[in-house]
Amino acid sequence: MDVVSDAISAVRVGSPSSDRLRVSGEWRVRLPPYEGAGFHVVLGGSCRLLRDGDGGDPVTLGPGDVTLLPHGAAHALTSVRDGGEVELLCGKYRLDRSRTHPLMAELPQVVHLPHRVGEHPELRSAVDLLARELEEQRPGGCLALPSLLDLLLVYMVRAWMGRARTGAWPAVLNDPVTTAALRSLHSDPAAPWTAERLAAEAGVSRATLARRFTALVGRPPMAYLTWWRLTLAAARLRESDAPLATVARETGYGSPYALSHAFSREFGVTPGRYRDRGASAPDRAFGCE
Numbered sequence: 001m002d003v004v005s006d007a008i009s010a011v012r013v014g015s016p017s018s019d020r021l022r023v024s025g026e027w028r029v030r031l032p033p034y035e036g037a038g039f040h041v042v043l044g045g046s047c048r049l050l051r052d053g054d055g056g057d058p059v060t061l062g063p064g065d066v067t068l069l070p071h072g073a074a075h076a077l078t079s080v081r082d083g084g085e086v087e088l089l090c091g092k093y094r095l096d097r098s099r100t101h102p103l104m105a106e107l108p109q110v111v112h113l114p115h116r117v118g119e120h121p122e123l124r125s126a127v128d129l130l131a132r133e134l135e136e137q138r139p140g141g142c143l144a145l146p147s148l149l150d151l152l153l154v155y156m157v158r159a160w161m162g163r164a165r166t167g168a169w170p171a172v173l174n175d176p177v178t179t180a181a182l183r184s185l186h187s188d189p190a191a192p193w194t195a196e197r198l199a200a201e202a203g204v205s206r207a208t209l210a211r212r213f214t215a216l217v218g219r220p221p222m223a224y225l226t227w228w229r230l231t232l233a234a235a236r237l238r239e240s241d242a243p244l245a246t247v248a249r250e251t252g253y254g255s256p257y258a259l260s261h262a263f264s265r266e267f268g269v270t271p272g273r274y275r276d277r278g279a280s281a282p283d284r285a286f287g288c289e
Helices: 003-009 121-136 141-163 167-173 176-189 196-202 206-217 221-239 244-250 255-266 271-280
Strands: 017-023 028-031 036-044 047-051 059-061 066-069 075-078 084-096 110-112
Touching: 003 121, 003 176, 017 066, 017 121, 017 141, 017 271, 036 121, 036 167, 066 141, 084 121, 084 141, 121 141, 167 176, 167 206, 176 196, 176 206, 176 221, 196 206, 196 221, 206 221, 221 255, 221 271, 244 255, 244 271, 255 271
Parallel strands: none
Antiparallel strands: 017 084, 028 075, 036 066, 036 084, 047 059, 047 075, 066 110
């Protein structure tokens, strides 16, 4: 797995959903906060997105524009002056924010990806396929739609990273040494990593790796590894009924006791209680008021 895929999969829970709708005249739809991420794609016409409480300027959305609200911020969609028909593709992703990867945490409240000819062709292809599946409702759509929505999220995050002029993680993934180390850790987090072995994988000295990795990522390589192992453990506990011994082995801990001790220190609860709490958590809808 690569870092972007892991950053998304670590917080994704359940299945995404979407809908295609048409509105006309003068209209306004408000969407309350959501414990996940929402998106809107303008398939035709124009509208405005208004963010709640941040004082930001309205975002005007035209045909082909894509917006991602990665932190589930409350917002409204409204008509523009001409009141013509608007066709929208809207949806949501369920996310567990208890262990958000810093790459995902760094995304702004609203990611606006204007449609420009030749930019982000894979994102445009995913949007076209989604719109067609929702319009035609062909056989196999129940499998095709969730997969296309997962692709859409990846492509939106990629597009943001390609356009970002500030932020740590676009810089992290453009640094070959740090990227090599992250790729190694994410490819095999359960391996018996040491600072020396990881530096060898990155092709630099231990001191060089520590300096560059810490400066960009915000924590030393081995501290990041501990954090990532516990994040993976939390995801496994949340998504499966695998025995604690299996989760410990998959995340690089020598025994269930070792994992339980580290997990309790990090999360403040035992793995068993964390699993029970996740199973009983309600799913809040990203609906319209």
